[in-house]
Amino acid sequence: MPYTYMLECNDGSLYTGWTVDLEARLKTHNKGTGAKYTRCRLPVKMVYWEELPNRSEAQKREAALRKLSRKKKEKLIMETSQTPID
Template identity: 60%
Template sequence: MNYMYILKCSDSSLYTGWTNDLDKRFKVHSQGKGAKYTKGRLPVELVYFEEFDNKIEAMKREYEVKQLSRKEKQKLIIENGYKKKIDKKSESNIIEL
């Protein structure tokens, strides 16, 4: 299987990637050995993923999701089962994961 995934970083930013081994890739990110972006934003939390039959589909979906705004990514996460917790101080409705 191949996966498109979204991580929530310690600074509340969202990182989108793809992999063919979700457990292994998450462990690599968590150890600070993943993408340069996540290294300085530990710890990370897996908040969303989608499964695909092949690499091309996963990579296409990763590209699509990377084009979304933060608010659109939050909506994707929330609408697909992630529990919504809103930061009442912020108008941007940051997901508190």
């Protein structure tokens, strides 16, 4: 299943993306071979994710999350109470 996710970077910034494998994607980011944005902000931890029915919906949700203010992203993260994945 596809997922939309948010990472908290070492500098405190948030990165949003989508994937079909959360653990593999997190490892890729932390190896420095993920997104250019996260490469210089390591290590990162996954602080939010949601499962979506298909790739298209995951990409649409990613775009919607990116448009949210930081405050709204933080509220979403707090409301879900997911245990961060390192």
